[in-house]
Amino acid sequence: MHEMALCLGIIEIVEQELRRRSFSQVRSVCLEIGALSHVAPEAIMFCFAAVATRTVADGAVLKIVELPGLAWCMTCSKSVEIARRGECCPCCGSYQLQVTAGEQMRVKELEID
Amino acid sequence: MCTVCGCGEQASLTGHAEADDGQGQGCCRAHVQDDCDRHHVHLHGDQSLQHSYRARHSHNHHDRPGHQQAHGGQAFPSCGAGPAALKVSGMSSERVIQIGRDILGKNNGIAVDNRARFVADDLLVFNLVSSPGAGKTSLLVRAASELRRSRPIGVIEGDQQTSNDAERIRAVGVPAIQINTGKGCHLDAAMIGEAYRRLPLLTRGILFIENVGNLVCPAAFDLGEACKIVVLSTTEGEDKPLKYPDMFAASSLMLINKIDLVSVLEFELGRTIEYARRVNPTIEVLAVSARTGEGFGALYAWIDKQAAHLRRAAEDTRR
Numbered sequence: 001m002h003e004m005a006l007c008l009g010i011i012e013i014v015e016q017e018l019r020r021r022s023f024s025q026v027r028s029v030c031l032e033i034g035a036l037s038h039v040a041p042e043a044i045m046f047c048f049a050a051v052a053t054r055t056v057a058d059g060a061v062l063k064i065v066e067l068p069g070l071a072w073c074m075t076c077s078k079s080v081e082i083a084r085r086g087e088c089c090p091c092c093g094s095y096q097l098q099v100t101a102g103e104q105m106r107v108k109e110l111e112i113d
Numbered sequence: 114m115c116t117v118c119g120c121g122e123q124a125s126l127t128g129h130a131e132a133d134d135g136q137g138q139g140c141c142r143a144h145v146q147d148d149c150d151r152h153h154v155h156l157h158g159d160q161s162l163q164h165s166y167r168a169r170h171s172h173n174h175h176d177r178p179g180h181q182q183a184h185g186g187q188a189f190p191s192c193g194a195g196p197a198a199l200k201v202s203g204m205s206s207e208r209v210i211q212i213g214r215d216i217l218g219k220n221n222g223i224a225v226d227n228r229a230r231f232v233a234d235d236l237l238v239f240n241l242v243s244s245p246g247a248g249k250t251s252l253l254v255r256a257a258s259e260l261r262r263s264r265p266i267g268v269i270e271g272d273q274q275t276s277n278d279a280e281r282i283r284a285v286g287v288p289a290i291q292i293n294t295g296k297g298c299h300l301d302a303a304m305i306g307e308a309y310r311r312l313p314l315l316t317r318g319i320l321f322i323e324n325v326g327n328l329v330c331p332a333a334f335d336l337g338e339a340c341k342i343v344v345l346s347t348t349e350g351e352d353k354p355l356k357y358p359d360m361f362a363a364s365s366l367m368l369i370n371k372i373d374l375v376s377v378l379e380f381e382l383g384r385t386i387e388y389a390r391r392v393n394p395t396i397e398v399l400a401v402s403a404r405t406g407e408g409f410g411a412l413y414a415w416i417d418k419q420a421a422h423l424r425r426a427a428e429d430t431r432r
Contacts, residue, residue, distance in 0.1 A: 002298060002299055002329070002330035002334075005297070005299070005330075006217070009216045012219065013212065038332055038333035038359055085359065085392045086355050086358045086388075086392045095390065099362070104215075105215065106212075107213075108212060110209070110212055112207060112210060113208075
């Protein structure tokens with residue numbers, strides 16, 4: 001359940017923003033989560049509400065933008081989309097893939113009052 | 114409950130086990146205290162700040178045209194907000210601020226600091242990861258007792274509870290710090306930074322970190338190590354790399370342990386390697402037995418290669 005630790009990290013980022021800027025309420029927190037990141041969006045959704053209780057993000061809506069996984073296929077020399085690690089190239093069936101995108105776990109935006 | 118250190122919400126430091134570091138000093142109390150403080154500060158720290166922001170909002174502005182699209186991952190338009198924190202009569206004042214910060218940014222920052230300390234101390238650091246029971250501690254006991262003849266060796270042990278593993282390492286004359294994570298499922302960079310301060314100087318040596326037995330969570334956390342080594346035992350079956358691909362993708366070396374049992378198991382070494390390379394085409398593989406010592410010569414040669422590589426990289430940086 002490292003998602004709980006990640007949610008604590010999200011709250012900490014929100015609190016740092018609160019100290020940097022002056023706002024009274026966080027209405028929503030928007031995350032970017034890559035398909036090849038170390039996190040399941042559903043697990044983050046589940047953990048966030050529990051972790052946010054009695055913090056600056058209490059009651060905030062969590063939104064997740066899921067980003068696709070991309071890899072460079074060394075066999076057919078082009079960029080291909082993959083949903084998870086261990087999948088083969090959808091073009092040539094090779095497993096010689098180098099992941100190039102989709103590992104993000106970022107707080108993208110806050111909607112604040 | 115703090116989900117990393119496992120203590121109660123009203124943090125009680127006395128609830129944590131205190132392991133002996135072999136020098137008559139508690140080795141994990143300070144770390145755990147630091148960890149609890151770190152995690153509790155934002156939960157219970159500045160109550161006056163937090164309580165002003167607790168009001169739940171009614172969130173009906175999604176009906177407005179354009180807003181739905183905004184949360185679809187495209188460009189976020191202004192939500193009709195006034196300037197920052199300015200309440201305008203008849204207008205909603207919510208606004209969107211761009212953050213763009215890595216959720217693991219804090220851990221990764223500490224990992225960068227750890228790595229710089231390790232490089233400054235000319236220390237090679239490996240992070241051993243596996244499922245429970247793959248044989249990490251047995252591997253370390255053999256490697257530590259043999260490698261200590263030629264260079265300084267230190268070990269940081271991670272487990273939810275007990276100091277059993279650290280005691281096994283200390284029994285072969287190698288300093289070891291035990292980190293108990295409580296309910297936590299992984300080690301993080303701050304824990305390693307604190308534990309490292311408690312080890313003796315290991316200049317030109319090797320630090321082994323034995324992570325919590327878990328093939329999922331530790332994959333996400335950079336500790337400042339030179340590389341991760343994933344241990345898979347022959348009794349676990351060939352398809353672990355496909356079941357837990359993140360960990361095998363994050364590792365530089367796969368050690369296939371308990372190779373001495375392969376004759377009594379239906380275990381196909383070639384298939385295991387093929388599956389691992391589906392998720393990580395560049396992963397290196399060595400078959401070993403912590404019980405018999407088979408394959409340890411190749412492991413030490415691999416370690417020497419990593420040490421030479423690290424020295425070359427450090428020299429290139431200094432130039």
